[in-house]
Amino acid sequence: MTDKTRIDDLAVFGGTPAFESPLPVGQLYLPDWTDFERLFRGIFARRYFTNHGPLVRELDERIAAYLGVRHATNVTNGTVALMIALRALDLRGEVIVPSFTFPATVQAISWAGLTPVFCDVDPATHMLTAENVRKLIGPRTSGVLGVHLWGRACDPDALQKLCLENNLRLLFDAAHAFSCTWNGHRIGGLGDVECFSLHATKLLSAMEGGCLTTNDDGLAARIRTIRNFHVSESFVQVSLRINGKMTEAQAGMALLSLDMLPAVLERNQCVFDIYSRHAQTWCGLRLLEAPLGETWNHQYCVLEVDARLAGLERDELLEVLRSEGVLARRYFYPGLHRLPPYFARPEHGNVLPVTDELCKTVMQLPLGARVSARDAERVGRLLGFVLEHGTEIRKRLQQRGAQS
Ligand code: T4K
Numbered sequence: 286m287t288d289k290t291r292i293d294d295l296a297v298f299g300g301t302p303a304f305e306s307p308l309p310v311g312q313l314y315l316p317d318w319t320d321f322e323r324l325f326r327g328i329f330a331r332r333y334f335t336n337h338g339p340l341v342r343e344l345d346e347r348i349a350a351y352l353g354v355r356h357a358t359n360v361t362n363g364t365v366a367l368m369i370a371l372r373a374l375d376l377r378g379e380v381i382v383p384s385f386t387f388p389a390t391v392q393a394i395s396w397a398g399l400t401p402v403f404c405d406v407d408p409a410t411h412m413l414t415a416e417n418v419r420k421l422i423g424p425r426t427s428g429v430l431g432v433h434l435w436g437r438a439c440d441p442d443a444l445q446k447l448c449l450e451n452n453l454r455l456l457f458d459a460a461h462a463f464s465c466t467w468n469g470h471r472i473g474g475l476g477d478v479e480c481f482s483l484h485a486t487k488l489l490s491a492m493e494g495g496c497l498t499t500n501d502d503g504l505a506a507r508i509r510t511i512r513n514f515h516v517s518e519s520f521v522q523v524s525l526r527i528n529g530k531m532t533e534a535q536a537g538m539a540l541l542s543l544d545m546l547p548a549v550l551e552r553n554q555c556v557f558d559i560y561s562r563h564a565q566t567w568c569g570l571r572l573l574e575a576p577l578g579e580t581w582n583h584q585y586c587v588l589e590v591d592a593r594l595a596g597l598e599r600d601e602l603l604e605v606l607r608s609e610g611v612l613a614r615r616y617f618y619p620g621l622h623r624l625p626p627y628f629a630r631p632e633h634g635n636v637l638p639v640t641d642e643l644c645k646t647v648m649q650l651p652l653g654a655r656v657s658a659r660d661a662e663r664v665g666r667l668l669g670f671v672l673e674h675g676t677e678i679r680k681r682l683q684q685r686g687a688q689s
Pocket residue numbers: 309310311313362363364365386387389390432458460461481482483484485486494495612616
C-alpha cells in the first residue's frame with residue numbers, strides 16, 4: 286500500500302482499503318504445526334481425551350509454577366472459571382463489580398444466583414477503586430469482583446484491606462492479565478482467587494480455556510470438586526457441581542502457548558512500542574502506557590478518544606479504520622448497566638458517569654499474531670493522516686449520512 290495522501294483515498298469514501306488482510310484485535314498466536322501435530326499424536330496414542338488427563342494435570346502444575354501460586358485449576362473457559370470461583374467462595378446476596386467489563390464478569394455473578402451491584406471506575410485506570418467500592422458496601426454485600434482490565438492490577442492492596450475490614454471475599458477477573466505483574470510478582474495470587482481466560486484472543490491460549498488460581502488450600506479443594514462430577518475428584522463436600530473440565534486438546538494447546546510466551550511477549554512489546562512512538566504525534570488520542578515498573582503483556586492496545594481534539598467521535602474513527610481493514614474495537618460498549626438483564630433495575634446501580642464516558646471514548650487497536658511491525662507502522666501513519674484531517678473527514682461522513 287502507498288500511504289493515503291487525500292481524503293478521497295480513504296476506503297470509507299471509496300478508496301482502496303489499506304490492508305488486504307484485515308488486522309483483528311486479539312492475540313491469536315498459533316504454535317508451530319509440527320509441535321501441534323506431535324502433541325495431538327500423543328493424545329490419540331493415549332486415547333485419553335478429557336477428565337483430568339496428563340496434559341491438564343501438567344498444565345495445572347506449570348501455570349502454578351509460572352505464576353508462583355500454590356494452586357492453578359484449569360477449566361473450560363474464563364466464564365466458567367468465574368462461575369466456579371463464585372460458588373467456591375459460597376457468596377450470598379450482592380457482589381460489587383464494574384460495569385465497564387466483558388459481559389462474562391457480571392453474568393457469572395447472575396449465574397451463581399447473586400446480585401451484581403455496579404460500581405463506577407476510575408477515569409485514569411478504567412478500574413474499580415477501594416474508595417468507590419466502599420460507598421456501595423451494604424448489609425447484603427458478600428464479595429467484591431475486581432477486573433484487572435487491560436492487564437493492569439485493580440487496586441489490590443486497598444481492595445484487600447477494605448474487604449478484610451468488612452468481612453468480604455475478594456476475587457479478581459484476570460482474563461487480560463496473564464504474565465502481568467503487580468509489585469513485581471505475577472498476578473495470580475491476589476485476593477481469594479483469580480480467574481484467567483485462555484481464549485484464542487488471549488495471551489495464553491487453549492483456544493477456549495480458563496484457569497483459577499489461589500493460595501488457599503481449602504478453596505482450591507472446593508474449586509477442584511465443583512469443576513466436575515467425579516467421585517475420584519471429590520475433595521470436599523459441596524452442594525452444586527458442574528462440568529467445567531478442560532480437555533486434553535485444550536491443555537495441549539495451552540502448553541504449547543506457554544512455551545511460546547517469551548517470544549510472544551517480545552513481539553507484542555515491539556508492536557506496542559511502534560504504536561507508542563506514533564501516539565506522540567496523534568492529536569486527540571491518549572494511549573494507555575505500560576504500568577510503571579511492572580511487566581505488561583500488551584494484551585490490548587487501548588486508546589481514549591478526545592473528540593474535541595481529534596475532530597472525530599470514537600465511533601467515526603472506528604468506521605474509518607475498519608473500512609481500511611484495521612478492525613479496531615470498542616471494548617466495552619455499551620456499559621452492562623445499560624443492557625438487559627440489568628438495565629433500568631436500580632438494585633444493580635445504574636448511575637455510572639465515568640463508565641458512560643469511557644464506553645463512548647475507549648477503543649483498541651489490533652495487536653497480536655496478525656499484526657507485524659510493518660503493519661503497526663502503517664496503522665500509525667494511517668491514524669496520523671486521519672487525525673490530521675479529522676474535522677474534514679467528520680464533515681464528509683455526516684454529509685454522506687445525510688444523503689443516504
Ligand atoms: N472477563 C473479561 C474481562 C473478558 O474480557 C472475558 C473475555 C471474559 C471474562 C470471559 O472469558 P472467556 O469465557 O471468553 O474465556 C472476545 C473473546 O471471545 C473473549 O474471550 C474476550 N473476553 C473478549 C474481550 O473478546 P469477542 O466476541 O469480541 O470476539 P470476536 O469473535 O469478535 O473476536 C475478536 C477478533 O478476533 C475478531 O476480529 C475476529 C478475530 N478472531 C477471533 C477468533 C475467536 C479470529 O481471527 N480468529 C478466532 O479464532 O470476544
